[in-house]
Amino acid sequence: MDMETEKKVVANQAIMTARNVDVFYGKKQAIDNVSLDILENEITALIGPSGCGKSTFLRCFNRMNDTIDICKVSGKIEFAGQDIYSPKVDVVALRARIGMVFQKANPFPKSIFENVAYGPRIHDLAESKAELEDIVITSLKRAGLYDEVSDRLEDPGTSLSGGQQQRLCIARAIAVDPEIILMDEPCSALDPIATAIIEDLMESMKRHYTIVIVTHSMAQAARISQKTAFFHLGKVIEYGETEKMFTTPDNELTQNYISGRIG
Amino acid sequence: MRDLTLTTSDQLKKRHAKETRFQWYGRIAILISLSFLVFMFVAIFFRGAGAFQQTKIGLDINFDQTLIDPTGTGDPEIIANANFKPLITKSLAQAFPEVTGRSETRALYKLISSGSVFELGNMVKENPELIGTSQKIWVTATSEVDLYMKGKIDETISQDLRRLKDRDIAWVKQLQESGVIKRKFNTALFNNGDSREPEMAGILGAALGSFFSLLVCFLISFPLGILTAVYLEEYAKKNRITDLIEVNINNLAAVPSIVFGLLGLSIFLNFFNLPRSTPLVGGIVLALMTLPTIIIASRSILRSVPNSIRDAALGLGASKTQTTFHHVVPLALPGMLTGTILGMARALGETAPLLMIGMVAFIVDIPKGVTDVATSLPVQIFLWADSPEKGFVERTSAAIIVLLIFLVLMNLLAVYLRRKLERRW
Amino acid sequence: MTKTMTKSMDLRLRHANKSTQLKELAIKFVLIASSLVAILTTAGIIVSLSYEAFRFFAKVPLSEFLFGLDWSPQTAIREDQVGSSGAFGVIPLLTGTLLISFIAMVVATPLGLYSAVYLAEYAKPRTRNWVKPLLELLAGIPTVVYGFFAALVVAPIIRGMGSGAGFDISSESAMAAGLVMGIMLIPFISSLSDDVINAVPQALRDASLGMGATKAETITKVVLPAATPGIMGSLLLAISRAIGETMIVVMAAGLAANLSLNPFEAVTTMTVQIVTLLTGDQEFDSAKTLAAFAIALYLLILTLGLNIIALKIVDRYKRKYA
The missing domain is CATH 1.10.3720.10 (MetI-like)
Structure with a gap:
């Protein structure tokens, strides 16, 4: 399989749609009737004060919430026209299409190479060793890490710096060649320089992928995203073009949040 | 456009089958471990449950003063040193008048635990007023009789290989018919120390x-x-x-x-x-x-x-x-x-x-x-x-x-x- | 006014301090003395074993003990009797011990590990709360009970299966003892491995699951490799247990010092020989009696060595994810 296969880029086409999504943790409601569209080859930022449900909502997209027993999701989320919560959907296949990068870099205690090769191996994506190497190198290049680690692919992934580790995790997610990459506050544990590198990386990645990012930094959302959704107490208060949101928000609550009066 | 279907492919089917197998390995491991536990408890319980009962033989014992305390002193020491064996042999002779010969009477006496004489001794020591009376006393049978009563002796094997001979079994059956052999709660198990005789041994x-x-x-x-x-x-x-x-x-x-x-x-x-x-x-x-x-x-x-x-x-x-x-x-x-x-x-x-x-x-x-x-x-x-x-x-x-x-x-x-x-x- | 008051209080406090100080000192002394009992115990074990073992090595050379292939400690009653010297080669005992431990580990490792994985990763909290204590019950049963079970129930079953398959198995065999010891070891492995698996950060599981790995793939390819050092530690601790276990082997393994790796033959172990040599009448100067201490010293070195390595591995592992 060729990673460089040209994808049909149709700007502003929704690849993922959420309709009337509710999420409950036991009796506590974390997400209250949220509907929004994620557009292809764009970066969508989810912002809001902590505990507003933005991470919970993000984890609905690849059904990572399934791993939590008491978590119940209702409503409809569609990916490429298929209801991802339908019983016919295989969650393994879903997660191969929708990758995830977590808040804290979590490389496996394996070599850099093995970290990236993990996904292609489990999904049987490479037919030969050469192909596997090809996937790993391409993924590392796309994650902007290859030049830094090309001579030490056998070193443990945990030997890298924090920023490099996070890029390794991005490379690991890319290696499965997903359509969408979900990022849950990927820069919150990084210094500004490492953050800047990852932000540049995301900008270049959106040519190939659709990115949904949860961030607590409004500046970051403003810098990188095309669309922004503002979450408050489990509800989407406002959703639209990032530029408009940060200059002339429709809602007073949004205004208060982005100007720092609440949060 | 790429194939974006999310349904289970053939490759995924195999992976899910592996997943199911893996889970079953875990369940089976736990099941095996716990069944060993249960097996062990059950095996020990079934072997041990019988020991809480002990076969006793009801004998009409005449606490003959001339045998226990001939001079009528009532001195506990004399009573303690008295020989109680004749009380049992006499009573057995009454119960089995047809048994005469020396070796036969000895064999008959062997149905009764050798510890019974001490049991009788203790009984009299505690209740000296028993002397001179006739009582029905449940004395302890030997372990062999006990095992027979609990169905743990195979009568079909040759009697040369058994300690309980056919003749002994006939006597036990005779006792059974007259209802004077019974299984009672095994007090010896809880009241006695160790003994060479299983029926007298306690914890x-x-x-x-x-x-x-x-x-x-x-x-x-x-x-x-x-x-x-x-x-x-x-x-x-x-x-x-x-x-x-x-x-x-x-x-x-x-x-x-x-x-x-x-x-x-x-x-x-x-x-x-x-x-x-x-x-x-x-x-x-x-x-x-x-x-x-x-x-x-x-x-x-x-x-x-x-x-x-x-x-x-x-x-x-x-x-x-x-x-x-x-x-x-x-x-x-x-x-x-x-x-x-x-x-x-x-x-x-x-x-x-x-x-x-x-x-x-x-x-x-x-x-x-x-x-x-x-x-x-x-x-x-x-x-x-x-x-x-x-x-x-x-x-x-x-x-x-x-x-x-x-x-x-x-x-x-x-x-x-x-x-x-x-x-x- | 405030000044005088502070002064008198100050005095009283100083007075109180003196007697409390003495008391504190006395209590501290008692506490330290208590703590030393543990050290004294260790010292007592090492000194007493070494002392008697050295007396033994004065009679039997160390090399003969360590490398001798024959074990028949019966010193002769008459001087002219054949084999009057007695042979004190520990190798047959060591192989017997290791053979039984090996069988035990072959039983306990898969059962313990799969149980631990299931309990840690799959079981619902309710199941876990039931099954875990039940498994740990296996570790709480006195070993004399296992010994009885091995000798009276398991050995005849193995023998019956053997004669059914057409070959003869002795009534005391390494198999019966090893099998039952394996059951006893299950909770040692499952409990510690369970802890170790739980200590693997959830983030690693999320990463793997998030890429579309199945749970089993996540466990075998990410969680278990990450937990390997800790699991190794738990296995070593179990082996150390197996080597030092006494009652099961005394009751089910036998006394014959066969230099054999056949699990269906009777073999003897170090602990069995210690018990045989030291129960019953003993003269305290015979090589026979002293040999028990030499074996015990060897046993102590083996188990402590394993234990120290195991604790180090587990400790380093825990620090890694702490």
Whole structure:
């Protein structure tokens, strides 16, 4: 399989749609009737004060919430026209299409190479060793890490710096060649320089992928995203073009949040 | 456009099948482990349940004064020294008038346990007014008769291979018909010490031996364990000596128990000349063995007492010792007691070290204190398991059942104490 | 006014301090003395075993003990009796011990590990709360009970299966003892491995699951490799237990010092020989009695060595994810 296969880029086409999504943790409601569209080859930022449900909502997209027993999701989320919560959907296949990068870099205690090769191996994506190497190198290049680690692919992934580790995790997610990459506050544990590198990386990645990012930094959302959704107490208060949101928000609550009066 | 269907592909089917298999391996592993547990309990229970009943034979015994106390003194010593065997033989002769010859009468008498004469003796000693009367007395049958009554003797095999001959079985059947052979609750099991005769053997001596050993063990290990834990948790500075003690305790917990027995043998018996085969030495050895467990458990309890309590006391001007012993230790005590009881439960089941210090002898007498020779319950189990007589098999199992009951009770006590007294922070 | 008051209080406090100080010192002394008992125990074990072992090595050379292939400690009653010297080669005992431990580990490792994985990763909390204590019950049963079970129930079954398959198995065999010891060891492995598996950070599982790995793939390819050092530690601790276990082998393994790796033959172990040599009448100067201490010293070195390595591995592992 060729990673460089040209994808049909149709700007502003929704690849993922959420309709009337509710999420409950036991009796506590974390997400209250949220509907929004994620557009292809764009970066969508989810912002809001902590505990507003933005991470919970993000984890609905690849059904990572399934791993939590008491978590119940209702409503409809569609990916490429298929209801991802339908019983016919295989969650393994879903997660191969929708990758995830977590808040804290979590490389496996394996070599850099093995970290990236993990996904292609489990999904049987490479037919030969050469192909596997090809996937790993391409993924590392796309994650902007290859030049830094090309001579030490056998070193443990945990030997890298924090920023490099996070890029390794991005490379690991890319290696499965997903359509969408979900990022849950990927820069919150990084210094500004490492953050800047990852932000540049995301900008270049959106040519190939659709990115949904949860961030607590409004500046970051403003810098990188095309669309922004503002979450408050489990509800989407406002959703639209990032530029408009940060200059002339429709809602007073949004205004208060982005100007720092609440949060 | 790429294929974006999310349904299960053939490759995924295989992976899911693997997943299911993997889960089943786990379930099967647990199932096998637990069925061993159940199998063991059931096997032992079925072997042991019978031992709680003992076959008795009802004999009309004439407590003939001329045989027991010919001069009518009523002196307990004379009664104790009297020979009660003729009482039984006479009664048997009445019950089986057709049995005459010398060897036949002897064989008949062998249906009755040789311990019965002592039972009769004790009976008369306690109730001297029995003398001169005729009573129906249920005397203990031998183990062979007992096994036959419990259906554990195969009549079809040749009588040369059996200790209970066809003639004996005929007599037993005769007794059965006249309704004077019955299975009754086995009081001997709980009232007697060890015996060579399975039907007379009991666990009281061993149980008391265990009790005295555990008493010594508790008196030594509880205070020492707590004080050591308090020192290490509350007082000791982090230095090399403390480290040494810590490493030492962790490793001591892993020393094979039999090595503690050798320690007892060479230090306490040979060097200090403490009395051999006694609960005193057994208790000391068990205490040294359980000490590490108690210390480790107590330390984790002390660690769970929040620092705010110490700060509050220290802030009021209490000294270190006052803080520790007035505030911290009382809060931790229930937890430490729980840990100690669990440690003692382990000690109760311990056998190997006791073998080394001679608590493995054949002891009939019931121990009355920590310096009397004794065995312990697990050692008694070991001894009986080693005995060739078939009658001991069910007694061994019964002793195991009793031991397990004690263990369960101690664990329940620990759980109860934990629920009732322990605080959660 | 305030000044005088502070002064008198100050005095009283100083007075109190003196007697408390003494008391504190006395209590500290008692505490230290108690802590030393643990050290004294270790010292006592090492000194007493070494002392008697050295007396033994004065009679029997160390090399003969360590490398001798024959074990028949019966010293002759008459001087002219054949084999009057007695042979004290520990190798047959060591192989017997290791054979039984090996069988035990073959039983306990898969059962313990799969149980631990299931309990840690799959079981619902309710199941876990039931099954875990039940498994740990296996560790709480006195070993004399296992010994009885091995000798009276398991050995005849193995023998019956053997004669059914057409070959003869002795009534005391390494198999029966090893099998039952394996059951006893299950909770040692499952409990510690369970802890170790739980200590693997959830983030690693999320990463793997998030890429579309199945749970089993996540466990075998990420969780277990990450937990390997800790699991190794738990296995070593179990082996150390197996080597030092006494009652099961005394009751089910036999006394014959066969230098054999056949699990269906009777073999003897170090602990069995210690018990045989030291129960019953003993003269304290005979090589026979002293040999028990030499074996015990060897046993202590083996188990402590394993234990120290195991604790180091587990400790380093715990620190890694702390």
